[in-house]
Amino acid sequence: MDDIKTYMQDMGxxxxxxxxxxxxxxxxxxxxxxxEIAFALRVNSAALLAANALDVAAATANGLDAASVDxxxxxxxxxxxxxxxxxxxxxxxxxxxxxxxxxxxxxxxxVGKMRVPxxxxxxxxxxxxxxxxxxxxxxxxxGNAAILRGGSEAIHSNQxxxxxxxAGLKAAGLPETAVQVVTTTDRAAVGELITMKxxxxxxxxxxxxxxxxxxxxxxxxxxxxxxxxxxxVYIDDDADLDKAIRIADxxxxxxxxxxxxxxxxxxxxxxxxxxxxPLCKIYLDKGVELRGDxxxxxxxxxxxxxxxxxxxxxxxxxxxxxxxxxxxxxxxxHIATYSSQHxxxxxxxxxTKAMRFLREVDSSSVMVNASTRFADGFEYGLGAEIGxxxxxxxxxxxxxxxxxxxxxxxxxxxxQIRS
Amino acid sequence: MDDIKTYMQDMGxxxxxxxxxxxxxxxxxxxxxxxEIAFALRVNSAALLAANALDVAAATANGLDAASVDxxxxxxxxxxxxxxxxxxxxxxxxxxxxxxxxxxxxxxxxVGKMRVPxxxxxxxxxxxxxxxxxxxxxxxxxGNAAILRGGSEAIHSNQxxxxxxxAGLKAAGLPETAVQVVTTTDRAAVGELITMKxxxxxxxxxxxxxxxxxxxxxxxxxxxxxxxxxxxVYIDDDADLDKAIRIADxxxxxxxxxxxxxxxxxxxxxxxxxxxxPLCKIYLDKGVELRGDxxxxxxxxxxxxxxxxxxxxxxxxxxxxxxxxxxxxxxxxHIATYSSQHxxxxxxxxxTKAMRFLREVDSSSVMVNASTRFADGFEYGLGAEIGxxxxxxxxxxxxxxxxxxxxxxxxxxxxQIRS
Numbered sequence: 001m002d003d004i005k006t007y008m009q010d011m012g013x014x015x016x017x018x019x020x021x022x023x024x025x026x027x028x029x030x031x032x033x034x035x036e037i038a039f040a041l042r043v044n045s046a047a048l049l050a051a052n053a054l055d056v057a058a059a060t061a062n063g064l065d066a067a068s069v070d071x072x073x074x075x076x077x078x079x080x081x082x083x084x085x086x087x088x089x090x091x092x093x094x095x096x097x098x099x100x101x102x103x104x105x106x107x108x109x110x111v112g113k114m115r116v117p118x119x120x121x122x123x124x125x126x127x128x129x130x131x132x133x134x135x136x137x138x139x140x141x142x143g144n145a146a147i148l149r150g151g152s153e154a155i156h157s158n159q160x161x162x163x164x165x166x167a168g169l170k171a172a173g174l175p176e177t178a179v180q181v182v183t184t185t186d187r188a189a190v191g192e193l194i195t196m197k198x199x200x201x202x203x204x205x206x207x208x209x210x211x212x213x214x215x216x217x218x219x220x221x222x223x224x225x226x227x228x229x230x231x232x233v234y235i236d237d238d239a240d241l242d243k244a245i246r247i248a249d250x251x252x253x254x255x256x257x258x259x260x261x262x263x264x265x266x267x268x269x270x271x272x273x274x275x276x277x278p279l280c281k282i283y284l285d286k287g288v289e290l291r292g293d294x295x296x297x298x299x300x301x302x303x304x305x306x307x308x309x310x311x312x313x314x315x316x317x318x319x320x321x322x323x324x325x326x327x328x329x330x331x332x333x334h335i336a337t338y339s340s341q342h343x344x345x346x347x348x349x350x351x352t353k354a355m356r357f358l359r360e361v362d363s364s365s366v367m368v369n370a371s372t373r374f375a376d377g378f379e380y381g382l383g384a385e386i387g388x389x390x391x392x393x394x395x396x397x398x399x400x401x402x403x404x405x406x407x408x409x410x411x412x413x414x415x416q417i418r419s
Numbered sequence: 420m421d422d423i424k425t426y427m428q429d430m431g432x433x434x435x436x437x438x439x440x441x442x443x444x445x446x447x448x449x450x451x452x453x454x455e456i457a458f459a460l461r462v463n464s465a466a467l468l469a470a471n472a473l474d475v476a477a478a479t480a481n482g483l484d485a486a487s488v489d490x491x492x493x494x495x496x497x498x499x500x501x502x503x504x505x506x507x508x509x510x511x512x513x514x515x516x517x518x519x520x521x522x523x524x525x526x527x528x529x530v531g532k533m534r535v536p537x538x539x540x541x542x543x544x545x546x547x548x549x550x551x552x553x554x555x556x557x558x559x560x561x562g563n564a565a566i567l568r569g570g571s572e573a574i575h576s577n578q579x580x581x582x583x584x585x586a587g588l589k590a591a592g593l594p595e596t597a598v599q600v601v602t603t604t605d606r607a608a609v610g611e612l613i614t615m616k617x618x619x620x621x622x623x624x625x626x627x628x629x630x631x632x633x634x635x636x637x638x639x640x641x642x643x644x645x646x647x648x649x650x651x652v653y654i655d656d657d658a659d660l661d662k663a664i665r666i667a668d669x670x671x672x673x674x675x676x677x678x679x680x681x682x683x684x685x686x687x688x689x690x691x692x693x694x695x696x697p698l699c700k701i702y703l704d705k706g707v708e709l710r711g712d713x714x715x716x717x718x719x720x721x722x723x724x725x726x727x728x729x730x731x732x733x734x735x736x737x738x739x740x741x742x743x744x745x746x747x748x749x750x751x752x753h754i755a756t757y758s759s760q761h762x763x764x765x766x767x768x769x770x771t772k773a774m775r776f777l778r779e780v781d782s783s784s785v786m787v788n789a790s791t792r793f794a795d796g797f798e799y800g801l802g803a804e805i806g807x808x809x810x811x812x813x814x815x816x817x818x819x820x821x822x823x824x825x826x827x828x829x830x831x832x833x834x835q836i837r838s
Binding site: 020023024097103105107109111114116118119201202222240242243246247249250251254336345358359360362363364365366367368369370371373374375379380381392393394396397398406407408409410411412413414415416417418 | 439442443516522524526528530533535537538620621641659661662665666668669670673755764777778779781782783784785786787788789790792793794798799800811812813815816817825826827828829830831832833834835836837
């Protein structure tokens with residue numbers, strides 16, 4: 001334990017020192033490092049795949065489930081898309097140093113804001129080696145130092161990727177300690193990482209709800225977190241039913257295992273008998289299990305009865321809960337009670353109800369006449385995302401490069417003093 | 420202890436319920452409540468002063484120091500300025516609902532941000548009753564519910580102010596539970612307030628470093644904090660020495676006990692012999708004690724020798740530490756080592772050095788040719804401030820109404836689905 005503490009503190013100290021240098025690196029240098037890392041990943045793909053094969057063999061021997069082994073496995077194609085991702089990050093505008101809102105005050109000073117890196121970012125993730133390259137790229141472009149701690153099953157893969165990252169940093173003349181990968185699989189390293197406030201400015205956990213809840217409970221460092229995605233679509237009395245069916249179908253069935261998939265459909269009672277039969281036929285044809293309240297079950301006999309627990313469940317599976325509600329207020333009350341404040345959408349042609357929904361629903365993404373599946377950094381034009389925040393402090397919704405920065409005040413004077 | 424927990428949890432639950440209503444209140448209603456509170460404070464000033472007299476008598480009997488008794492004491496004039504402060508907050512633009520950055524994406528959806536309240540804000544402060552009205556006003560205008568816990572010495576004053584606040588809320592048709600004042604002086608109430616994550620979204624402590632450090636150490640809820648203000652002025656080789664003397668004088672001597680006062684003066688060695696004698700004469704004439712490094716002491720014989728501890732000290736008093744440095748890099752190294760990242764200023768006519776200082780100094784306010792005393796919500800045009808943050812997450816520098824809000828994403832569609 002003491003060894004781990006010393007190991008992590010040393011890493012933290014190195015990261016803090018590197019953070020000052022990387023914060024001042026100019027755009028061209030950071031972009032060059034990103035391109036050099038992409039190049040190193042491609043040149044060393046054989047070595048990466050060999051390291052990954054060790055992880056995959058161990059995971060299989062240890063009986064890891066097939067889905068996890070799949071996420072763990074690298075191929076020529078995934079190595080290539082890691083490299084592509086870094087080249088895309090290099091193309092994004094540099095957020096660091098952006099100056100905004102400069103205005104003169106009656107005292108004669110000019111005041112505004114300059115965007116600055118957060119400092120040192122700790123990323124904790126499960127056994128998806130591509131996150132190592134992704135997270136390194138986003139932290140680097142946003143001028144932050146990073147400490148990356150991936151799942152222990154991916155340890156060889158992550159170390160091989162780290163070699164490429166550090167080669168790229170070195171080639172661009174940046175400190176190799178700007179991105180460090182934790183090489184111990186001891187869980188005490190995570191405990192140290194999330195509590196060493198003097199060396200780490202923010203923690204971004206990427207992974208399942210269990211991981212994130214554990215980290216949030218124990219962290220002393222601020223955490224940008226993304227808990228569950230219990231997303232709703234509400235089909236209003238005034239919905240265009242063609243749009244409603246298209247959106248409710250897409251929100252549920254486009255992909256099942258993702259956080260921005262709809263888990264509960266709310267339907268206004270005046271249109272329920274009209275919209276539920278054709279919509280539920282689509283779901284049933286696609287093999288989606290339906291769980292409804294009494295009113296919904298009365299309309300669609302193939303539906304099972306939903307329990308209270310269903311409204312609180314993120315299925316991440318071809319299961320949908322359905323509730324018939326009296327009106328917009330009842331829908332928003334349901335959402336206020338059960339939503340995880342991730343993404344909720346209304347389908348309506350009514351202007352006033354659309355505006356009320358936008359204003360009153362307290363979720364990180366609130367939509368009108370669009371599928372919840374759009375809640376995503378790429379779809380929003382952020383270029384890339386380090387995660388989606390369901391918090392309110394600091395960042396809310398998809399977190400891109402700006403979410404990894406802060407703004408300081410700058411004052412331009414000409415000798416002004418306060419009187 | 421169990422009673423306190425129940426009491427605070429009930430208060431939290433009421434605040435959470437009120438938060439949903441206050442978040443949706445329109446601008447006119449919130450402004451009306453602010454004006455009604457101001458009116459109630461003025462109408463009830465006799466009752467306020469009587470309640471305050473009880474606190475002052477008890478504090479005096481308990482031997483509270485004179486400065487604290489002074490901060491605790493209300494007069495007709497301070498009651499009036501509390502009311503004025505609320506009327507000023509009513510005049511500020513409403514941050515809630517501000518929509519920005521709306522742009523169309525290739526998918527056809529239009530994406531942007533809407534500013535929303537944080538929810539429930541806990542304010543913990545010492546025995547300054549005016550903070551009760553101030554904090555209530557800022558939370559109300561920004562659409563947040565507030566739980567206020569002032570110092571126990573001000574308990575009668577705070578309760579009397581709370582009566583006015585609640586009368587104003589009621590007169591405007593807003594829930595009285597939108598602003599609640601903790602009426603127990605039991606310290607366990609603070610412990611509960613800063614850990615009940617389900618009911619409180621952020622804590623803003625206002626007070627001395629000890630209070631803030633204690634709260635930060637124990638809080639489970641995010642804290643917007645303001646630790647010390649060890650502010651620097653660096654007089655560069657290329658400074659206009661008239662501006663330098665004016666700024667360095669003002670930054671130290673305009674007020675001594677404030678967080679944005681300069682505590683350490685850094686002077687480039689090539690101009691030290693020229694600028695220190697006239698500047699230090701001003702300080703000495705004003706009774707400022709000077710503590711310098713060897714080079715500074717050699718120039719100004721009345722200076723005492725500074726110790727390592729001096730560079731790390733926020734005097735909040737007529738004491739100044741002075742260090743002669745080789746150049747800009749040495750000055751920025753000193754600041755990186757000793758600054759509390761509050762406010763630092765360079766005096767220079769050199770463009771490149773000014774730009775480097777602005778970019779590279781990692782403080783919440785970074786200035787060129789201006790007194791550090793300008794680091795203030797009113798001077799920056801925020802209208803009012805709930806505090807100054809030396810954090811990087813969420814808010815940095817003076818925190819006004821915007822600092823008490825977040826931004827959610829909004830998506831305007833026309834039936835779009837993800838393909």
